[in-house]
Amino acid sequence: MGENLRFAARFNEIEMFRYCEQCGRCSSACPITGINEFNIRRLIRHVELDLIDEIAASPMPWFCAACGRCEDACPNGIKILDITRTLRAVGPRDLVPEQPLCVQACPAGIDIPGYLRFISHDKMDEACKLIIEKAPFPGILGRVCTHPCETACKRGEVNASISICAAKRYAADNAGDLSAWMSDTAEDSGHKVAVIGAGPAGLTAAFYLRKKGHQVTIFEARPKTGGMMRYGIPFYRLPEEVLEKEIDLVLSSGIEVKTNQKLGVDYEIEQLKNDGFEAVFVAVGAQLSRRIELPGSDLEDVCWGVEFLAAVAEGGDVSVKDKVVVIGGGNVAVDVALTALRLGAKKVALACLESLEEMPANPWEIEQAREEGVELLVSWGPDKIMGNDGKVSGLELVRCTSVFDDQGNFCPFFDENKKTVEADQVILAIGQASETAFCKDFCFLDDEGSLSVESGLIAIDKDTQQTEMKGVFAGGDAANGPATVIEAIATGRRGAISIDQYLGGNGVVEFGIRPPAHRGLRLRPGGNAECGLRPVGAIGAYAPEGSEGSGKSECGKRNAECGSEGSGNSEVGSRSVEGGNGKSEFGSGTRRRPIGRDYAVAKDAEVGINECGNGYDGERESGFAELKRIEVQSLPLSERRGGFSEVESCFSDEQAKQETHRCLQCDLEICLAKEAGFGQKES
């Protein structure tokens, strides 16, 4: 029998589905019943009726989150997950997802389930290395990432998504010294690359280029590195020492940094090329506040959000007035409002065009603002700033009835309603813009091309980050528009790959870190579990006859009893199953029906070892689906004002273990399906 038939064989092994009474308790318990018309009882019915090909060819088996709640509910102890997994395995290849949803949603494609498993194995260095393979700032991301992965996380369908971001922070805060590993680079390639801008995009590009053995110099306009991670994101969310530690670690790979070096002022790209830099990565971000014409904006005590936050980060003497109104509904506006409170403002209000639901700020940022006492004036736009003796005395607002047109374009409408709010300081935080003046000054020879700007952004090929100028690449906010740290990082890595290829390299940026098996489960070839959750042979199924050592488990859970030995013998509730030859003994009253289709029986001694090299069997202990998401603790409100202490704390060891254990291991679920050979049945 071919390797690829091992899973198809499982229908002969998992014959318990024949004892389904169609009572529907599984479907009632299942958290996703009804979503996409999913119904696990109906799916089992298809198998019973020998409509296996039809149901396996549909996406239905992939809708299952593999949480195990249905198995807890089934009065007949049917191993329902074995059925869905087998259907996945025999279904067409194009239905098998490439990546878990969380990985797909992460702009940098970090191996999330992999690092969660490292954490659950107490291997923080490895967890960080796995993260750094895709994004070199685990501690920063663990604090400020907008975590689109959590929004996509499959576990969210079961009860609540995994705290992916907080787990990343835990790994970073508990890792050892990685400097030797970080500075382990490929042999000198002999190529020189210049990076313009030391924000996350520039630092990331520099790091991966350095890892590939290129000599890298970063030219940064400001006195310090970090970009908006330092000059935008306030220290109460991202402490300076965390920022500096991670930047130092990246630079320790052997990257040269030249600060106070502004492109277009202190040098030009042409000069860099003349100095021997064969490629340039431009990552100058979006440093400016977007401005609007607003009567009264020239009054004293009117300022702009990005500049205000940068001044605070620089440690300058930034004073705030008692009554501050911030205009804007995004994350920057919320940061400004909370910073103003910390600097001593007595009353802070935030006015924005959008309704609460439409506000572009992240929901958790809005929640924090409310918690800290920021008054939200939603669906109000600024009409004019009122003044007295050249100073701000108030703000006139006009009611905004809608912000977007039918096509979703920004197109605000206002009615006649107006109101005035008291204020003695107004800070406008309505967006950012890139300073791309340096682009237009260049007119290179025809064969070099030129940097062009489209809608205020450096024009690039989104797949390669290549600009229209030969050898010049660009990324981050300057090329993509104001976005996030992780998006900037993703473009930096993509840029490094393209530059490496441009310089004749293979563009492969991999460090060879491979995640471990599921926590607490290690299988030896033949399916022995050292600490298995059930007797194992085939993954998640009963051991096939003759498979070496199959069925041994030291600590079985749920229905399986510990220590039952022998080839596939196990205790399943009151029912004993002899694996491998299709013989099963069930309690009285259960039915046996022939399956009608003869899927081959697995006899492979390697069963239990999937292509990831792990012994994952996907067993869910009873109550696994109910495990609650663990949230990090926040600093008490009384301790937040008057300082910039970090608001969010780190998981404890126990919390990190519990939370990472909640992961459904979607990557290994994909492995299980891929291993089986995609529907090739023995003829």
Ligand SMILES: Cc1cc2nc3c(=O)[nH]c(=O)nc-3n(C[C@H](O)[C@H](O)[C@H](O)COP(=O)(O)OP(=O)(O)OC[C@H]3O[C@@H](n4cnc5c(N)ncnc54)[C@H](O)[C@@H]3O)c2cc1C
């Ligand atoms: C207030 C604020 C809060 C934010 N909060 C979050 C958050 O919580 N989570 C999140 O994911 N994202 C957040 N962001 C967005 C995130 O910080 C940016 O998307 C990200 O930093 C962009 O990275 P970048 O490398 O493209 O640009 P930047 O970080 O802006 O870095 C660009 C660098 O280039 C330098 N530079 C500029 N012009 C030149 C020049 N001509 N020559 C040389 N150097 C130059 C700049 O000084 C800077 O160091 C926030 C942004 C702001 C403003």
Ligand code: SF4
């Ligand atoms: S699998 Fe179990 S719970 Fe579901 S319908 Fe069949 S007998 Fe009932």
Ligand code: SF4
């Ligand atoms: S494993 Fe979870 S999601 Fe899948 S069918 Fe059972 S209850 Fe539903």
Ligand code: SF4
């Ligand atoms: S359950 Fe785990 S692997 Fe699945 S999407 Fe969520 S974090 Fe990713």
